[in-house]
Amino acid sequence: MSDLLAARSQMGVSLAFHIIFAVVGIAMPVMMVVAERRWQVTGHAIYLDLAQRWAKGTAILFAVGAVSGTVLSFELGLLWPEFMRFAGPIIGMPFSLEGFAFFTEAIFLGIYLYGWDRISPGAHLAAGGIVALSGAASGVFVVVANAWMNAPAGFELVNGQAVNVDPLAAMANPAALPQAIHMTLAAYAATGFAVAGIHALLLLKDPANAFHRRALAIALIVGAPAAVLQPISGDLSARHLARHQPVKLAAAEALFQTRAGAPLTLGGWPDMDRRETRFAIDIPSGLSLLAFHDPGAVVKGLDAAPRDEWPDVPAVHLAFQLMVALGTYLALVALWAGWRAWRGADLAHDRWLLRAIALATPLGFIAVETGWMVTELGRQPWVIYGVLKTADAVTPMPGLIVPFLTFTLLYCFLGVIVAWLLYRQILRSPEIPEWRGFYMPVDSRGSRKGEGA
Amino acid sequence: MTLADILAAVVFVALNAYAVLGGADFGGGVWALLAGGLRKERQRDLIAHAIGPVWEANHVWLILAIVLLFTGFPAAFARLGILLHIPLSLVLIGIVLRGSAFTFWRYGGEADAQQRHWGVTFAVASLITPVLLGITVGAVASGAVSGPRAPDTVFFAVYVAPWLTPFALSVGLFALVAFAFLAAVYLTLEAEDTELREDFRRRALSAGVALLGAALLVLALSGVGAPRVRAGLILAPWAVPLHLVTGVAAVAALVALWQRRYGAARVAAAALVSLILWGWGLSQYPYILPPDLTVTGAAAPAATLRLLVGALALGAVVLLPSLYYLFRVFKGRPTA
Numbered sequence: 001m002s003d004l005l006a007a008r009s010q011m012g013v014s015l016a017f018h019i020i021f022a023v024v025g026i027a028m029p030v031m032m033v034v035a036e037r038r039w040q041v042t043g044h045a046i047y048l049d050l051a052q053r054w055a056k057g058t059a060i061l062f063a064v065g066a067v068s069g070t071v072l073s074f075e076l077g078l079l080w081p082e083f084m085r086f087a088g089p090i091i092g093m094p095f096s097l098e099g100f101a102f103f104t105e106a107i108f109l110g111i112y113l114y115g116w117d118r119i120s121p122g123a124h125l126a127a128g129g130i131v132a133l134s135g136a137a138s139g140v141f142v143v144v145a146n147a148w149m150n151a152p153a154g155f156e157l158v159n160g161q162a163v164n165v166d167p168l169a170a171m172a173n174p175a176a177l178p179q180a181i182h183m184t185l186a187a188y189a190a191t192g193f194a195v196a197g198i199h200a201l202l203l204l205k206d207p208a209n210a211f212h213r214r215a216l217a218i219a220l221i222v223g224a225p226a227a228v229l230q231p232i233s234g235d236l237s238a239r240h241l242a243r244h245q246p247v248k249l250a251a252a253e254a255l256f257q258t259r260a261g262a263p264l265t266l267g268g269w270p271d272m273d274r275r276e277t278r279f280a281i282d283i284p285s286g287l288s289l290l291a292f293h294d295p296g297a298v299v300k301g302l303d304a305a306p307r308d309e310w311p312d313v314p315a316v317h318l319a320f321q322l323m324v325a326l327g328t329y330l331a332l333v334a335l336w337a338g339w340r341a342w343r344g345a346d347l348a349h350d351r352w353l354l355r356a357i358a359l360a361t362p363l364g365f366i367a368v369e370t371g372w373m374v375t376e377l378g379r380q381p382w383v384i385y386g387v388l389k390t391a392d393a394v395t396p397m398p399g400l401i402v403p404f405l406t407f408t409l410l411y412c413f414l415g416v417i418v419a420w421l422l423y424r425q426i427l428r429s430p431e432i433p434e435w436r437g438f439y440m441p442v443d444s445r446g447s448r449k450g451e452g453a
Numbered sequence: 454m455t456l457a458d459i460l461a462a463v464v465f466v467a468l469n470a471y472a473v474l475g476g477a478d479f480g481g482g483v484w485a486l487l488a489g490g491l492r493k494e495r496q497r498d499l500i501a502h503a504i505g506p507v508w509e510a511n512h513v514w515l516i517l518a519i520v521l522l523f524t525g526f527p528a529a530f531a532r533l534g535i536l537l538h539i540p541l542s543l544v545l546i547g548i549v550l551r552g553s554a555f556t557f558w559r560y561g562g563e564a565d566a567q568q569r570h571w572g573v574t575f576a577v578a579s580l581i582t583p584v585l586l587g588i589t590v591g592a593v594a595s596g597a598v599s600g601p602r603a604p605d606t607v608f609f610a611v612y613v614a615p616w617l618t619p620f621a622l623s624v625g626l627f628a629l630v631a632f633a634f635l636a637a638v639y640l641t642l643e644a645e646d647t648e649l650r651e652d653f654r655r656r657a658l659s660a661g662v663a664l665l666g667a668a669l670l671v672l673a674l675s676g677v678g679a680p681r682v683r684a685g686l687i688l689a690p691w692a693v694p695l696h697l698v699t700g701v702a703a704v705a706a707l708v709a710l711w712q713r714r715y716g717a718a719r720v721a722a723a724a725l726v727s728l729i730l731w732g733w734g735l736s737q738y739p740y741i742l743p744p745d746l747t748v749t750g751a752a753a754p755a756a757t758l759r760l761l762v763g764a765l766a767l768g769a770v771v772l773l774p775s776l777y778y779l780f781r782v783f784k785g786r787p788t789a
Contacts (some may be wrong), residue, residue, distance in 0.1 A: 026744060042495055056560055056783055059556060060556055060560050062509070063509065063553060063555070063556035064550050064552070064553050064556070065551045066512060066513075066552060067508055067548055067551075067552040067553060069514075069516070069548060069550065070512070070515065070516055070545065070548055070549075071548075073517065073519050073520060073523075074514055074534075074541055074542075074544075074545055075545075076523065076534075077523060077530045077531060077533060077534025078538050078541060078542060079534075080711050081530075081532070081534040081535050082531065084527055084530055084531050084534070085527045085528060085530075085531040086527075087527075088523045088524050088527030088530060088531075088753065089524065089527055089754055089757040090523075090757070091526020092520060092523055092525070092527070092753070092757070092761070093524065093757070093761065093764065094581035095520040095523070096517075096520050096521060096524055096526060096761060096764055096765075096768075097764060097768070098520070098772060099517045099520045099521075099768075100517075100764075100768035100772060101591075101634055102513055102516065103510065103513045103517065103768075103772055104771060104772070104775055106509040106510040106513050107510045107772075107775045107776060107778075107779045108511070108775065109509065110505075110506040110507055110510055110779055110783070111506070111666075111778070111782055111783075113505075113506065114505055114506035115506075115783075116780055118782050118783070119782060120657060124654060165753075165754045165756050165757055166756060167756065167757050167760050167761075168760065178502045208513070221751065279715045292456050395534065395535050395538065396535060397535060397612055398608065399608075402543050403538075406542075407546075410546060410549060410550075412547070414553055415754030417553075417557060418553075419614070420561065421557060
């Protein structure tokens with residue numbers, strides 16, 4: 001394994017690990033706050049139990065997210081010192097703002113977790129709200145920095161040096177808005193459906209369980225609207241790619257030749273030698289229609305870039321197809337659940353819907369990971385699109401396979417522990433027999449009020 | 454004062470805050486490892502309760518320092534990342550294990566053998582991380598994180614020798630003892646009964662004496678290890694007043710502990726550690742990475758610095774009241 005590949009692998013593993021915790025850290029506080037608010041309004045102890053379980057989940061995931069995020073901020077320099085030397089002054093700004101958002105999140109999460117009986121109920125709910133808001137803001141700032149790597153702006157390149165640096169223009173790069181919307185919606189959709197899916201699975205075994213019914217409802221409220229909006233945001237992203245990152249779009253769609261009326265390619269395997277995609281279903285003019293809202297528009301293919309500036313086309317194409325398929329599935333299930341709820345049906349007794357939601361449990365996260373792979377692998381061989389190659393950014397230190405393996409083992413180990421803790425702490429049915437009944441237990445009102453987390 | 458100087462000072466303030474706040478959280482882990490006697494479990498519970506609500510916020514000071522460093526002084530960040538790759542990677546492993554093990558320990562639910570393993574992992578990581586942090590500081594202060602090397606230089610000379618020195622190791626030891634001292638002093642205020650408070654008073658007094666020993670060791674090794682810092686600390690016009698104030702803080706901390714005036718001891722201990730840090734910072738100024746990279750030389754373009762200082766001012770408006778609220782809720786006088 002070359003040092004460049006080891007460095008890329010270590011960065012990839014670190015990001016793939018961190019993104020899960022970041023995504024849950026954005027969405028789970030929303031669920032926690034909704035549950036707490038319902039508890040304050042209705043007085044049902046089930047809602048308090050849910051709020052406290054989701055708070056515990058947030059605590060565990062936020063802690064691991066905070067430390068794995070620290071690793072990433074250092075790794076920018078440990079693995080990519082030349083990238084940071086060039087990019088730091090231009091795009092450090094959103095990282096600094098993210099620092100403040102993250103600070104706010106950590107402060108108010110501490111207050112929320114440990115402050116149940118130290119501050120007023122209103123202040124406590126507000127603290128949870130600030131955690132949710134600053135979590136979303138952190139995510140947006142980091143994505144804005146990544147967007148700049150895809151669509152660099154805010155400087156001029158003179159003899160390999162950046163001059164006339166304008167950090168605000170760098171933040172306002174053309175990829176920032178589509179990426180920020182897409183990632184934020186993805187966080188709510190993936191987390192909402194992961195939580196809803198697990199409770200749907202438990203409801204299939206135990207359909208009357210009041211605890212799981214409430215958990216399912218709140219998780220869907222967070223996840224379903226985002227899943228429905230996500231295809232619209234995906235369209236915005238695709239149109240951005242067609243204009244600003246044509247090679248990435250061409251790789252994602254496995255479009256080898258530039259052409260008018262380009263088809264939308266579903267599935268298939270890109271044959272790199274023959275420069276065609278085999279076994280695919282083509283929808284005529286579909287890509288031109290999606291990318292430019294014009295069936296006759298010219299879409300740039302991979303032939304628009306020299307062969308040595310192509311990304312790994314099969315990997316990007318496969319990841320993209322998977323992301324789109326999973327996103328479509330989540331959107332359809334969300335519409336289905338919304339339609340059933342609108343018609344006044346009891347979702348917890350619709351076994352086919354429950355099965356569909358249960359199946360969605362891991363799918364949102366797989367979509368997040370594959371989407372991230374599209375944006376990162378699709379930009380290669382560049383670390384800053386058109387400006388700096390990844391190979392020129394890597395540290396001169398040899399032996400990078402050692403830290404790569406070390407951090408990979410560490411993260412695998414932590415991942416197993418977290419999964420086990422979440423099951424033990426959050427998902428297992430509460431051992432309160434009355435809560436297994438269909439109706440809200442009458443004696444639960446206020447009975448646990450004021451109890452600490 | 455140029456903008457770069459202001460920004461360097463802010464980075465240093467963030468490091469200072471990390472040392473006196475986050476450092477004490479590491480120190481708490483050290484005392485969890487060394488817990489003993491009749492009140493072993495109660496000592497550990499006290500430590501966990503003291504750290505729980507604040508450690509993540511305290512940890513963010515380090516992240517803030519890092520992002521300000523790579524935005525404002527990218528050349529310094531790039532060089533640190535290359536030459537101190539190994540100790541910084543080890544610091545990261547320590548940070549990851551400390552943070553996650555603490556959370557697993559406290560949020561794991563049942564108090565079984567597995568939970569105790571997490572407690573031990575947390576404590577050991579709290580012991581190792583400060584040493585490595587100190588080693589990186591020692592490497593910077595000694596002037597070993599210096600300019601470009603010849604391409605044929607051997608691995609050891611480039612990536613190990615700058616930080617594996619007696620001086621850097623002594624700074625690592627000093628950091629560990631200083632963090633443990635801070636934690637013990639703060640814990641005397643957190644304890645709600647006399648026995649626990651006395652436990653940590655004794656620990657604070659011994660750590661205070663050990664800190665003086667570690668400081669003398671660092672000073673002795675600095676003649677060879679970090680001549681520039683040593684010269685700065687002796688010859689600069691501000692040297693004598695700084696030493697006087699530092700000495701006063703040290704004596705005040707120990708006397709206040711002796712007299713059981715814990716509030717005063719907390720202030721004096723935090724001041725002592727801060728003054729020592731600023732002594733290091735001032736003595737290597739104007740260099741950010743001695744002997745060749747100055748604050749100005751490593752600084753980002755003026756447009757970036759202006760925006761960054763503006764963002765810092767805005768951020769402080771959000772951050773400082775929030776921090777005040779956090780510490781008032783959890784570290785004020787016990788209400789319940």
